[in-house]
Amino acid sequence: MSNIPAPNSNVTEFSVTELSGAIKRTMEDTYGRVRVRGELGRVSRPASGHIYLDLKDDRAVLAAVIWKGAAAKMAVRPEEGLEVIATGKITTFPGQSKYQLVIDNIEPAGEGALMALLAARKRQLESEGLFDPARKQLLPYMPRVIGVVTSPTGAVIRDILHRLSDRFPSHVLVWPVRVQGETSAQEVATAVRGFNAIDGGSGIPKPDLIIVARGGGSLEDLWGFNEEVVVRAVADSDIPVISAVGHETDTTLVDYAADVRAPTPTGAAEIAVPVQAELVAQMAQLVARLRAGLSRSTDRKKERLSGLTRALPHPDGLLALPRQRLDGQQVRLGAALDRFTTHKRSRLTTAEAKLSPSRLIHRFDNVRSNLDRLSRSLPSALGRNIQTHRRELGFRAQRLSPQTVNRNVKSGREQLVAFQRRNDLAAERLIGNRRDRANQVSKLLESYSYQRVLDRGFALVMDESAKPIRSSKGVAKGAGLTIQFAGDDRLAAIANGDAIPAMNKRSSAKPQKKQPKAAQTSLFDE
Template identity: 45%
Template structure:
C-alpha cells in the first residue's frame, strides 16, 4: 500500500529548475549569513591572473572556501598566507555553477601577536635567504648631506624631533614625503615614497636627496606592521640613496631595519647619524688650524736656526773669490805675449803656404781638368750615337711590320676594298643603298658606272675668327 501511495504524494510536490533551486539556496544562505566573522587557519592560497584572490580557511575537520574579488584585494590590510591564523570578515554566498558555498572575504586580520610573529619570522627568513640582509649590500652614509629626504607623517611629533635635532647639530635642506605610518595604506605609501625619492633627477628643480630617513614613533606590533610588509623591505633594499630606518623605540624591530643601510633606535638618533655637530666641526677646524700654524712657525724657526748654524762654518765671500781673482791677474799678464806668439806662428805658416802657390801649378791643374772633361764628353757622344742607331733600327723594323700587316699588302694578293659614300661596304644591301661606290685595287681606285656621283655638299664657310692684329 505504501508503494502505491508514494507516487501520488510525489506528484503534489512543486517542481523547480536547477537555476531556481540554486537561486533559492543562494538567497537563504546570504539572508541568514549576511555578515560573519570566522577565525581559522589559512590553507591553500591562489592569486589568479584576473586579480581575484582565492584561499581556504580550515580547522581540524572542515574547509571553507573564500573569495576576494579584484576590487576588494587592495582594501585588505593583510594578504593571507598559508599557515597564518586569521580572523576573516565577510558574507556567505554560493557558486551555483559548481554547487558550492563560499565566503566573500572583505577584511582579513591576523589572530593574535603569535601569528604575526610567526608570519614575520617566515618573511625574514625568505628575505635573508635572498641576501637582502647582507652587509656587503649596505651603503655608507654621506658625511655631510646637502639634502635629506624624510618619509614619515607630516603631523606627528617625529618630524618635529628630526627637524629640531638637525637644526641644533647642522642645518640642512629637508624634503618631507608625507605617508600614513600605520594601517593598510602605510606599506604602499612608504614603498612609493622611497621609490619616488630615488626617481628624482639630480640637479633638477626639486633636488634629489643625498640621504633618506624612514621614521615613525613607537607603538604595538600591529601599529608597526606596515614596516614589516615585503613591499617596504624590497623598496628599501633597492634604494640607491643611503637609507636610515628609525621605526619605533629602541626595542622595536621591523623588517626595514634589516635591509636599511643603517638602523637608528629613535627618529632623533637618526637625525644625529645623518649630520655631524657643526660647532664640533668648527672647533675641530680651529684646533687643526692652530696646530698647523704652530707647526709652520716651529718649522720656520728650526730652519732659521739651521741656516744660522751653517752660516758660521761657511767661509767669507771675499775668501771664496780670492783664488779666482789671483788666477785672473796671472792670465791677464800672459795674454799679450801669447797673442804676439800666436800671430807670429800664423804669419810663418802663411809664408810657407804662399811659397807653394805658383802659376805653373794652376796651369797644370787646369790642363788636367780639361783633359778629363774632353774624355767624358767623347764617351757621352759615342753612347748617344750608339743609342740613336739602335732606336733607328727598331723603328725600321716596326715600319716593315706595319707595311706587312696593313691592308695594302692584302690588296696586292688580289683583293679589293669597296666603299660606299666614303665608308667601307661589307654587304650587298649596304652597296645597293649607297648613292655612289668606289673600289680600291692594289694599283689604284675606280668608280663603277651606273650610279651618278653625288654632288659634293657645299662647304660651310668657316666662322669668322677675327684678326690677330
C-alpha cells in the first residue's frame, strides 16, 4: 500500500527555502542567547578575519563561528584544546543544512584551564631556549632614544613619560597598540619588530631601549602578552627590552623573554634611565675630588722641588769654574786668530808670486811646445800601429785557411778513432774480468749449497710449513714431516715416537710394501 498522500491531502507543502527559514526561526526563538561549555576543537582563521571552530565534549560536537568584529574585541584568543564558556545565539546555515553557534564572547572555564595552557606554553618555549639567561642583553646606561610599546590613551604612557621627565628627560618614541583583545598580540609583536627594523635613514632615530608596558588586569586581560608571537618577537629583538606588564604580582611569558622585568610601568622608567640630579651631584663630587687631588699632587710636587732645590749648590759656585775656563779660552782665541791671519797672509803672498804673468806665459809656452811635438809624432805612430795590426790579422787569416782547417779536422778524426779503439779493448778486458769473477763466485756458492751435503748421503727433515727441523724436541706425535734426499722428497709422520714413511712426493712409482711395525725405527732416536 503506498504512503504517498493523495493530491487533495491537507498536509502543508513547503519549498526548501521556506522550510529552512522556518527551522531557523524556530531555533532562534526557542533558544535565543545561550552559554555553552566545552573544549575547543578545530580552530580555523581564514583571510576574511572570521574564526570558525568546534565546541565539543565526550559525546557531541557543535559548530561555531566568531565574526570578524567580535573576534577583534575578545580578550582570550581561541586555541585548540582550551576549555571555554562560549556565549552567543543558536542559528542555522541553510546552505549546508546545519546549525551553528554564533559566538560573541569567550571566557575560559575557570583560571585552571588558562593556567594549564600557560604552563604548557611556557614549557614549550623554555625548551627552545627563549628564556635562557645567556640570551639576555645588558641595558644601556643612558639611552638617548627609548621606544615604548603601549596604548597611547591609557595612564601607562603618562606615568612613563612623567617618570622619565623627572629622572632623566629622554627622546621617547611611542608605538601605539591595543593591549587587550584578539589583535593585541600581533600588534605588540609588530611594534617590537618595527622598532628593530628602523635604520635611521628616514629621519626617525632607532631606539636604544624598548619598553613593553601595560597596566594591571586579570589573567584574561593580560593574555595577549602570553601569546607565542609576542614572546618570540621579544626574544629575537636586537634592542634590549624591558617588560612592564601588569602589577608586581602579575607574571606573563613576555617577562621571561625580556632582558629585564620591571614590577610596574613606572618601575620600567626608573630602570631605563638614571636620575639626572644624582648624576649631576655625582659629577660635581667627582670634579671636586679631582680638583682636590690635583691640588694635593701640586703641593707634593712643590715640596719635593723645594727639597731638591735646597740640595743643589749655589749658582755662583756652579758657574765659577766654567767662567774661568771661558776667560782663558777668550785670551787664547785672540792670539790664535793673529797667528792664523799671519799664516794665511804668507800663503797668499806665495801663491801670488806663483801666479805672476811671466810664469804663466812660460808655462803656456811649455804646454804649446809639448802639443806641437805630439802632433808631429802622431801620424808616424798611427802608421806603425796600423802595420802591427795588419800583420797580426794576416797571421790569424793564415791559421783560419781551408788547408789548415782540413788538417785539424783530419787530425781530430784520427785521434777519435784511436780513442774508440782503446775504449773497446778496455771494455772487453773489463767484461772478461767480471765474467771470470762471477764464475768463481758461482762455483764457491755451489760448493756451499746444502744440495752438495745431500749428495754425500745426508737428508733434510722439514715440518708441515717447510721449515727445517734441527732437533727432535718439540715435534708432536702424529705430525707430518717432509724428508728431502738427494734425488727426491718423501713424506713421513710421527707415531709412538717413530717416523712412518709415506709415498714419494716427487716420484710416481708405487709405494713400497709396508714393513712390519717391529722393524721400524724412529728417525729421532738418540
